[in-house]
Amino acid sequence: MVGCLEPRGDELVFNIDHCLTEGANAVFKPRGTIYVKSLKSSTGIFSQREVLSFEDMDSLKDLASNNGYYRIRLQPKTAESSDGVDSSVTTFVKACALFTSRLTETITLSVDSTGHLYGVGLIVPDGGCHPKTLNLDETPLPSNFNTSVVVMLQGTGQLPDTQTYVQKMEKEKRDKATGQTQDNRSFLAKYWMYIVPVVIFMMLTSQQQEQQGEGGGQ
Secondary structure: OOOOOOOOOOOOOOOOEEOOOOOHHHHEEEEEEEEEEEOOOEEEEEEEEOOHHHHHHHHHHHHHHHHOOEEEEEEOOOOOOOOOOOOEEEEEEEEHHHHHHOEEEEEEEOOOOOOOEEEEEEEOOOOOOOOOOHHHHHHHHOOOOEEEEEEEEEOOOOOHHHHHHHHHHHHHHHHHHHOOOOOOOOOHHHHHHHHHHHHHHHHHHHHHHHHHHHHHHH
16 A cells, blocks of 8 residues: 655645566666645546656567566655555556557556555557557657546445456456467356455445445434
8 A cells, every 4th residue: 555645735646667678677767746636536647757768669669579568656755665565556558558559548546535545557548459460660659658547536445356357357368369268258257256346345335435424414
């Protein structure tokens, strides 16, 4: 869980790093800052630290051509929390998908009522991601990200295990792409064990909000 950085009144501020390489040379570099006006806001604003250099663009192109993953990391003011546990939050997307979108993306932040960050997501338009056939040299990149920020206020209690769901989806996509699996079951039949906890969580959150509203009116 990550706390907001340098709040300005009710404003939440989060710093973002990103990684344009993999393997032994994988290093996170500062990318910019996200500003959320208040917890009442459903959106935020991304401010890029500096334009992408030609070296950064080449690194992203190499990452895409090698079917690698582009990663971002949100972290508190210090790299580690006071108890020595790494408290950064990281997510990823296929580099070739980000390349195809020409750096158009949506970052989702899941925060609680105190402004603490529980999770981050990275979504790009589904424009196809075929690194073997994608002509990267003919897909020019802009020097700035086109970033939308969506803020989701979470209720109290344990969050659903969405990370396991995402990992399973990515594995199935990879297996399908290589022809290793064929699963003709319906969407609900395949993913009911992930959908049900989310539905229950939303129902409990709604009930808590209704109870709080009734309590406040008495």
